[in-house]
Amino acid sequence: xxxxxxxxxxxxxxxxxxxxxxxxxxxxxxxxxxxxxxxxxxxxxxxxxxxxxxxxxxxxxxxxxxxxxxxxxxxxxxxxxxxxxxxxxxxxxxxxxxxxxxxxxxxxxxxxxxxxxxxxxxxxxxxxxxxxxxxxxxxxxxxxxxxxxxxxxxxxxxxxxxxxxxxxxxxxxxxxxxxxxxxxxxxxxxxxxxxxxxxxxxxxxxxxxxxxxxxxxxxxxxxxxxxxxxxxxxxxxxxxxxxxxxxxxxxxxxxxxxxxxxxxxxxxxxxxxxxxxxxxxxxxxxxxxxxxxxxxx
Amino acid sequence: xxxxxxxxxxxxxxxxxxxxxxxxxxxxxxxxxxxxxxxxxxxxxxxxxxxxxxxxxxxxxxxxxxxxxxxxxxxxxxxxxxxxxxxxxxxxxxxxxxxxxxxxxxxxxxxxxxxxxxxxxxxxxxxxxxxxxxxxxxxxxxxxxxxxxxxxxxxxxx
Numbered sequence: 001x002x003x004x005x006x007x008x009x010x011x012x013x014x015x016x017x018x019x020x021x022x023x024x025x026x027x028x029x030x031x032x033x034x035x036x037x038x039x040x041x042x043x044x045x046x047x048x049x050x051x052x053x054x055x056x057x058x059x060x061x062x063x064x065x066x067x068x069x070x071x072x073x074x075x076x077x078x079x080x081x082x083x084x085x086x087x088x089x090x091x092x093x094x095x096x097x098x099x100x101x102x103x104x105x106x107x108x109x110x111x112x113x114x115x116x117x118x119x120x121x122x123x124x125x126x127x128x129x130x131x132x133x134x135x136x137x138x139x140x141x142x143x144x145x146x147x148x149x150x151x152x153x154x155x156x157x158x159x160x161x162x163x164x165x166x167x168x169x170x171x172x173x174x175x176x177x178x179x180x181x182x183x184x185x186x187x188x189x190x191x192x193x194x195x196x197x198x199x200x201x202x203x204x205x206x207x208x209x210x211x212x213x214x215x216x217x218x219x220x221x222x223x224x225x226x227x228x229x230x231x232x233x234x235x236x237x238x239x240x241x242x243x244x245x246x247x248x249x250x251x252x253x254x255x256x257x258x259x260x261x262x263x264x265x266x267x268x269x270x271x272x273x274x275x276x277x278x279x280x281x282x283x284x285x286x287x288x289x290x291x292x293x294x295x296x297x
Numbered sequence: 298x299x300x301x302x303x304x305x306x307x308x309x310x311x312x313x314x315x316x317x318x319x320x321x322x323x324x325x326x327x328x329x330x331x332x333x334x335x336x337x338x339x340x341x342x343x344x345x346x347x348x349x350x351x352x353x354x355x356x357x358x359x360x361x362x363x364x365x366x367x368x369x370x371x372x373x374x375x376x377x378x379x380x381x382x383x384x385x386x387x388x389x390x391x392x393x394x395x396x397x398x399x400x401x402x403x404x405x406x407x408x409x410x411x412x413x414x415x416x417x418x419x420x421x422x423x424x425x426x427x428x429x430x431x432x433x434x435x436x437x438x439x440x441x442x443x444x445x446x447x448x449x450x451x452x453x454x455x
Contacts (some may be wrong), residue, residue, distance in 0.1 A: 082337050082391045083350075089320065089339040093313050100309055110309045117314040122341055125321045129345035132325065133335060135437075141347055144437040148352075174352075174442060181356050181368030183433050183444035191440060243344075 020108040028053040034247040046072040070099035087248035115255035120217030139200035154287040160195025350390040352435040360426035392432035401453030427452040
């Protein structure tokens with residue numbers, strides 16, 4: 001228990017006022033690191049500026065630096081608008097919010113208000129898409145994703161009872177189909193009834209938790225609104241341990257942190273953010289060790 | 298003074314949520330009218346649809362003897378100098394007629410550095426009729442994968 005106390009004290013020391021400054025610092029770290037695995041040269045100005053803000057501390061509260069950051073993010077976003085995925089847009093929106101905050105007399109309030117709305121709207125549209133696409137309600141999206149996406153191999157083995165060799169064969173079937181151009185010749189994939197059932201159950205769980213996060217952040221329902229932080233944390237823990245998307249999870253934690261009204265909850269967000277590189281890949285790492293070192297021995 | 302304050306309040310509280318919503322609604326419209334992949338464009342459709350750019354396919358079909366169909370993913374994997382992977386990703390993500398025309402032109406126009414596959418094919422076999430470019434999306438039905446057309450075939454004149 002002593003180390004829990006020390007951990008909480010350390011987190012508390014990080015949260016010394018003004019809290020908004022720490023959010024700006026955390027944002028510069030995320031801006032520096034996000035997307036470096038999908039490098040584009042148009043990212044260079046924002047990365048250099050983020051690095052300068054980290055090295056030269058006064059720059060992190062400089063209005064013109066944040067204005068420049070906002071412009072760099074928008075230009076990069078416009079340049080690659082069709083290639084960017086959800087959280088890359090979120091980084092641009094959050095960079096703009098930081099720019100508005102440092103130009104404002106009430107930076108914490110600007111960050112807090114916009115964080116709440118960005119999280120709520122992001123989950124609202126994500127939930128809406130689950131209904132619009134039509135491939136979520138019958139479980140077919142998750143079913144195929146478990147069968148073809150190597151990042152979800154752990155889920156396919158644990159929830160669906162499939163083995164890694166079968167999943168590799170499925171990916172080979174898809175690769176051959178894509179290379180051949182035989183678009184009208186259906187190719188059967190190997191699966192199990194358990195995988196189909198698990199896909200439907202997990203689909204509805206995702207719709208439920210994303211819908212609840214959206215409602216709790218956006219709707220003026222007091223009881224639900226009070227539970228918004230727990231719902232977001234449950235979403236992050238249950239989703240990103242199965243599909244690790246560090247950039248998205250980290251930004252949600254930063255936005256969650258600044259909009260939290262309770263100090264203990266804010267500490268939890270911060271703790272989850274700091275330990276994210278450890279807990280997020282842990283289940284996948286354990287799975288890899290069990291599959292490759294223990295079962296194959 | 299009141300106008301200035303209202304404008305400032307709007308920027309601080311409403312501008313970014315409004316921007317997010319506008320872009321997300323635009324993305325939903327583009328997906329349903331212009332073939333944009335639901336995974337892209339800022340509408341938060343990631344992990345909601347099978348139809349992501351990596352699973353899409355663009356084909357090039359030409360009336361030779363017999364008819365030849367080239368799958369662009371395989372072609373680019375073998376000869377990335379013909380079409381840059383980035384160009385292909387952009388076009389398969391948002392396959393408008395103009396973009397498919399552009400891609401088709403890349404396949405039929407030889408340069409001093411690269412002899413394009415369609416032009417090479419036409420010089421070997423008797424091919425008549427235009428090159429037809431078409432974009433497809435992956436579907437999963439009854440345990441099998443196949444493709445559905447996203448666009449009508451787009452004719453490209455050499």
